[in-house]
Structure formats: C-alpha cells, structure tokens
Amino acid sequence: MIEMERLHRIWVSPLYRDYLSKIEEREKDRLFCKHDFAHGLEVARLSWIFSLEEGVVYAKDLVYAAAFLHDIGRWMEYDDHTRCHAHASAELAESLLTEAGYSAYEKKLIKDAVREHRQGEEKLYSSPLSVFLRKADKYSRLCFQCSFCNLCYKSEKMPHSQRLIY
Numbered sequence: 001m002i003e004m005e006r007l008h009r010i011w012v013s014p015l016y017r018d019y020l021s022k023i024e025e026r027e028k029d030r031l032f033c034k035h036d037f038a039h040g041l042e043v044a045r046l047s048w049i050f051s052l053e054e055g056v057v058y059a060k061d062l063v064y065a066a067a068f069l070h071d072i073g074r075w076m077e078y079d080d081h082t083r084c085h086a087h088a089s090a091e092l093a094e095s096l097l098t099e100a101g102y103s104a105y106e107k108k109l110i111k112d113a114v115r116e117h118r119q120g121e122e123k124l125y126s127s128p129l130s131v132f133l134r135k136a137d138k139y140s141r142l143c144f145q146c147s148f149c150n151l152c153y154k155s156e157k158m159p160h161s162q163r164l165i166y
C-alpha cells in the first residue's frame with residue numbers, strides 16, 4: 001500500500017527511535033501505563049476504527065501518524081514537569097512529518113490533534129481527528145485489569161475503569 005510509505009518513514013526514522021528509547025528509559029520503573037510503541041499502535045488502530053465508524057475519511061497513514069507521534073515528547077515532561085507532553089510532542093512531530101513527506105495542511109491537522117489529545121472536553125477541537133485521537137488514547141488503557149489502578153489519579157475517569165466497554 002503506497003500511502004503507508006510516509007508512515008514507514010516515521011517508523012524507521014532514527015529521531016523517532018531515539019524519542020521512543022528516551023521514553024522507555026525514563027519509564028523503566030514506572031508502575032502505571034507506559035507510552036511505548038505498543039501504546040502508539042493501539043491508539044492508531046482505535047483512532048482508525050473510530051474514524052471509520054463516524055464516516056470521516058482521512059488517509060490511513062495520516063491517522064496512524066498522529067497516533068504514533070501523540071506521546072513522542074513524553075520524555076520532555078519527565079525531564080521538566082512544567083512541560084506538557086502534548087505540546088512537546090506536537091513540536092517534535094514537525095520535523096518527523098516534514099521528513100516523511102506530509103504537506104503543510106496535513107502537518108497542521110496532525111499537530112493540532114497531537115496538541116489537543118490532553119485538552120479537556122469543554123474546549124473545542126480543531127478537527128474530528130483530534131476527537132478520535134483523544135478518545136482512542138483513553139480507550140487504549142485497560143484500567144480494570146491494572147494492578148495499580150487504585151493508585152492512579154485518572155483511572156476512575158477512564159472508560160475502562162471497571163469493565164471493558166465496546
């Protein structure tokens with residue numbers, strides 16, 4: 001599938017791998033959910049399902065790229081707790097998306113969705129992609145089967161806090 005080539009360029013990018021390993025290193029003793037590639041892939045698949053369910057047509061690789069990149073700046077928040085990882089991720093996404101061949105319009109769409117994945121529901125979202133990404137991020141976490149959910153500040157607000165929601 002030719003359109004997934006751009007996504008592959010992100011996946012093989014040394015910069016992308018470096019950010020993932022920075023996150024892995026900082027999360028090695030973390031009890032709660034990790035922000036590894038498996039999480040990005042889960043969010044990608046769910047975002048794609050939500051976009052199909054809602055009948056909003058985006059290029060598949062664009063939806064996946066947003067998900068792969070949505071937490072890529074998480075290591076910056078670990079290093080400096082005043083930083084919001086959603087904003088950091090959007091900033092880091094810029095050069096990765098440029099190298100992968102995304103247009104200015106596509107980059108804005110993706111970066112807005114990445115930036116907005118932590119934003120409260122009382123605010124307006126830039127596009128349906130932002131809504132799908134945020135929802136997928138929450139649905140990707142299976143809090144009901146996590147041993148540490150009683151210690152997690154947000155598990156009660158998550159869709160799967162008690163049981164699996166379909």
Ligand SMILES: [Fe+2]
Pocket residue numbers: 070071085086117118
């Ligand atoms: Fe996040």
Ligand SMILES: [Fe+2]
Pocket residue numbers: 035039043070071137
């Ligand atoms: Fe996430």
